[in-house]
Amino acid sequence: MADALLSARGLSKTYGSRAGARPALVEASLDIDAGEIIGVVGESGSGKTTLARCLGLLERPSSGGVLFKGEDLTLLSLAALRTRRRAIQTVFQDPYASLNPRIRVGDAIAEVLKVHRLVPRPTSRRRVVELLDQVGLPASAADLYPADFSGGQRQRLCIARALAAEPEILIADEPVSSLDVSIRAQVLNLLLDLRERLGLAIILIGHDLLLIGAVAPRVAVMLGGQIVELLPAGVPLVAARHPYTRELLAAVRRLEPGARIGTAPAAAPAAMAARGCAYWSRCPHRGDPRCETQMPPLREVAPGHLVASFYDLPSHSETRGHS
Numbered sequence: 327m328a329d330a331l332l333s334a335r336g337l338s339k340t341y342g343s344r345a346g347a348r349p350a351l352v353e354a355s356l357d358i359d360a361g362e363i364i365g366v367v368g369e370s371g372s373g374k375t376t377l378a379r380c381l382g383l384l385e386r387p388s389s390g391g392v393l394f395k396g397e398d399l400t401l402l403s404l405a406a407l408r409t410r411r412r413a414i415q416t417v418f419q420d421p422y423a424s425l426n427p428r429i430r431v432g433d434a435i436a437e438v439l440k441v442h443r444l445v446p447r448p449t450s451r452r453r454v455v456e457l458l459d460q461v462g463l464p465a466s467a468a469d470l471y472p473a474d475f476s477g478g479q480r481q482r483l484c485i486a487r488a489l490a491a492e493p494e495i496l497i498a499d500e501p502v503s504s505l506d507v508s509i510r511a512q513v514l515n516l517l518l519d520l521r522e523r524l525g526l527a528i529i530l531i532g533h534d535l536l537l538i539g540a541v542a543p544r545v546a547v548m549l550g551g552q553i554v555e556l557l558p559a560g561v562p563l564v565a566a567r568h569p570y571t572r573e574l575l576a577a578v579r580r581l582e583p584g585a586r587i588g589t590a591p592a593a594a595p596a597a598m599a600a601r602g603c604a605y606w607s608r609c610p611h612r613g614d615p616r617c618e619t620q621m622p623p624l625r626e627v628a629p630g631h632l633v634a635s636f637y638d639l640p641s642h643s644e645t646r647g648h649s
Contacts, residue, residue: 330357330393331527332381332414332495337390339376339551350376351387352551352604352621358495363521363528365542367535367574373551374531378499381529382416383407412442415488419500421480425472431483432458432468438490457486460523461516478509482516489520495527496520503532514541535574539563544630547571550604552621558630567633570605603634611637 339351351373358364368374379385381392383399391398399410418424425434435454439445445453455465461482472480481501488496498517502510518541521528532538539545543559547568555568566572603609606617614636616622624632 329359331360331362331395332358333391333393334377334381335391335393337377337380337387337392339380339385340388350551351380353390354548354551354553355624356546356553356556358527358529360494360527361521361525362544363518363530363542365538365545366529366531366548367533367538367545368548369533369574372548374533374548375499376551377548378416378497378529378531382414382497383411384416412491413494414497415491415493415495416497416499417481417484417488417501420504421477421484422472422504424484425480427472430469430471431475434483435468435487435490438487442491444490444492453490457490460489460520461486476509477505478513481505481513485513485516485520489524493526495529497529497531499531500533501530502537503534510537517541535563535571536578547574552604552634553624553632554605554634556624556630556632558628561628561631565631567627567631568605568635569609569611603636611635 334354334356337351337354338349340347340349342348354373354377356364356366356377366374366377376385380387383392386400391400393399394410394413397410399407402410425431432451432454435457436450439450439453440447451468454468458465458467463479463482463486467475467479467483472483475483485496485501496517501517502513505513514537517528517530520526530538530542535545535547539557545557545563546553547555547557547566547570549570555566555571557563557566557571563571563575566575602618602620603622606612609617612618616636622634622636624634627633627638
C-alpha cells in the first residue's frame with residue numbers, strides 16, 4: 327500500500343550478545359491504512375509483542391524500517407521521535423501492571439495531556455472527564471485509585487490514557503486475554519466503537535485466531551518471529567493456505583463439543599531462527615531442502631492474500647470440498 331498510514335519494512339529484532347543472540351522478529355513487513363483494524367495472531371513466543379513494540383518504537387528494531395506517513399521513524403533522533411510517537415499509542419495485556427497504584431486515575435490521564443501540551447492546565451480536568459466518558463466510565467472515576475476498579479474497568483482506563491495523546495494508531499497487545507470471558511466482548515466492542523467515532527487505526531494482537539478473525543477484516547499470522555500468512559478482508563479463515571494457520575484452526579475444532587482432545591501429534595517448538603522456514607520442523611509438506619535453509623518470502627496466492635511457503639497449497643476450504 328503506497329499510501330499506508332503505518333508500514334513495517336523488513337523489521338527484525340535480535341536480543342542478546344553476538345554469541346547468544348536470539349532473534350525474536352525476522353524480516354516482518356506489514357501495512358496499516360488509516361482507520362483500518364488489522365489482527366495479528368500466533369502462539370506464545372511467535373513475535374507478536376516484539377512486533378508491537380517495534381511498530382510503536384518502544385524498542386528500536388535491529389534492522390528494517392517503520393514508516394509513519396512515509397517517514398522512517400527509526401532514523402529519527404530521540405527528540406524528534408518523541409513528537410511522532412504520540413500518534414502511535416499502545417494498550418498492553420495486563421491492566422493491573424499498566425497503572426501506578428499510588429496515582430489517582432484522573433492524574434494519570436492528565437499527565438499525558440501535560441507531557442504533550444495538549445490542553446491548558448485549567449481545562450485539563452474537563453478533558454479527563456471527556457476521555458473517561460468515551461470509554462464508558464463516570465466522571466467520579468477520576469478521583470479513585472486503580473485498586474477501586476475491576477480488570478475490565480482498568481483496561482478501559484488504560485484505553486482512556488492512550489486516547490489522551492490523540493493518537494492515529496492504537497496498538498492493542500492482547501488487551502482482553504487477562505480478562506474474564508464475560509468482559510472480553512465489552513472491551514472489544516469499545517475498541518470497535520472508538521474506531522468508528524475517532525477514525526483510529528487499530529492493530530489488534532492476540533492468540534485466539536477465531537476471536538481476532540471475527541473482529542479484524544485482515545489477519546496476519548505469525549510464527550517464529552515471521553509473518554507466515556496475511557489473510558485479506560473478505561477471505562474467511564477457512565480459506566487459509568499456510569499449514570500453520572490450518573493447525574491453529576484445527577486446534578480450535580478439537581475443543582468443540584464432542585471432539586476428541588489429544589489425538590493430534592505434539593507439535594515441535596517453533597524455530598526462532600533468522601534462516602529457514604519457522605514451520606519446517608513440523609510441516610507435513612516439508613521435503614524441499616530450501617525449507618530448512620531459506621525463509622520463504624511472502625508471495626501473493628490471491629489478491630491481497632500472502633503466504634510464506636515454497637508450496638502452492640490449496641485453501642483448507644478447497645481441501646474439504648474434495649474430501
